[in-house]
Amino acid sequence: MTFYDREAELDTLTAAVESPGSDFIVVYGRRRVGKTELLKEFCANRPHIYFLAAQEAEHRQREKFLDQIADHFDERVPRIDSWDGVFEYLGEQLQREDLVVVIDEFPHLVAENDSLPSYVQGFVDQELDGTDSMLVLCGSSVSTMESEILGHESPLYGRRTAQLDVTPFSFRQAREVISYDIQDAIRSYAVTGGTPMYLTLFDYTQSLAANIRSHMLSPSAVLYNEPEFLLRTELRNPARYMSILEAVALGHTTPNEISGATGIDSGPLSKYLQTLRRLRLIQRDVPVTATGKKSKRSRYRVADEFLRFWFRYVEPNRSSIEEAPDIVYDGTIAPDLPTHVATTFEEVCQEAVWEAVRRGDFEPYSEVGRWWYREDEIDIVGLAPNDDRILFAECKWTSEPVGTSLAENLRTKAGNVRWGPDDREEYFALFSKSGFVDGLEDQLDEHWSLCSLTEIDDLLTPS
The missing domain is CATH 3.40.50.300 (P-loop containing nucleotide triphosphate hydrolases)
Structure with a gap:
């Protein structure tokens, strides 16, 4: 290999x-x-x-x-x-x-x-x-x-x-293996994650759909039962841990939501979550502006794209996959895959921010992460406390070009982020799978950056 x-x-x-x-x-x-x-x-x-x-x-x-x-x-x-x-x-x-x-x-x-x-x-x-x-x-x-x-x-x-x-590859590292174009590379990374063995199983001369069918929706395929083997490496009784991972992969991200979806009381649940965090199978996030690690606004997410895909699409549909895998792909996975990939796209865009900082294309930030409060969410917020500088960015994995409404909405939400002094320096970025409407760049000042897949590809594809 x-x-x-x-x-x-x-x-x-x-x-x-x-x-x-x-x-x-x-x-x-x-x-x-x-x-x-x-x-x-x-x-x-x-x-x-x-x-x-x-x-x-x-x-x-x-x-x-x-x-x-x-x-x-x-x-x-x-x-x-x-x-x-x-x-x-x-x-x-x-x-x-x-x-x-x-x-x-x-x-x-x-x-x-x-x-x-x-x-x-x-x-x-x-x-x-x-x-x-x-x-x-x-x-x-x-x-x-x-x-x-x-x-x-x-x-x-x-x-x-x-x-x-030794951790899984970032998207930039995985890009050396994934020979699809940038759009399909992101879609593929949302399926395999950065684990080298999973990355190298895929045949990149075949379509992503063909790879998913042959390597994940076939009961004889290595990846079909892989998460169970992974959990048994660490846990004697993985059933409850699997139910938690499935709940989180399906969008139940707070402790209360996870408890409701799994039927596990909050006391035992906290221990299970702690174990899964220690094993790096889930990650606990707090808003990037939160002070201290005990924020009550914590959310959990599956820490690996492959596991997130598997628990979202394979585990809940095992019986159907055994009987009719093509129907599962065409009827369940394909229509929902853009929603799944959108979350991966946010992670890829965070990598792009860090790489842009390293290259000097963006101002430097010491922390980069998500932000949310009540109904407001911002995909990426970067903080530079020593310079009272803050970055706000949104990432859109949609079929339509991004227009002025997203820029205006981001500026509005930025005003709700309580961080730094009133005269803080604000920068903005928009990342878009489908590019931007004509004239948008002319409407924005030098504090705005627009990043299409072409710019992301330039940042994250090793030369």
């Missing part, structure tokens, strides 16, 4: 391995985000041992790891029947040769022996220290990695020299 992007992560690993002394790196993130491909790319031209743990008995895991160590050093496999013995043997070999040692899916080892972090601690303190080697522990179970390695109670706490939280 082609390796895409991840330059920042590779730079971090390269800088660590080329610096003097030993390194202990922790790499984690959800399934399918490309952790293994990242580590294989990093190890490709370096002496290394790469061990992929499996869900099997502890003694078999230990034997296979020992086999790989002995094989690398071209030695007969010694008889060792304990983890501390295996790590001691590895430490002896590292006195002969500096290596990158990768243990992938480390949580599988911990599941069979929860004392393993203590053995690794001993190895890091006694065997790895004093060498120029690197140990990398990698895992897809975010909860296990954060508790058993990064957590305060872990024997390994404070020993890592770096950590990489």
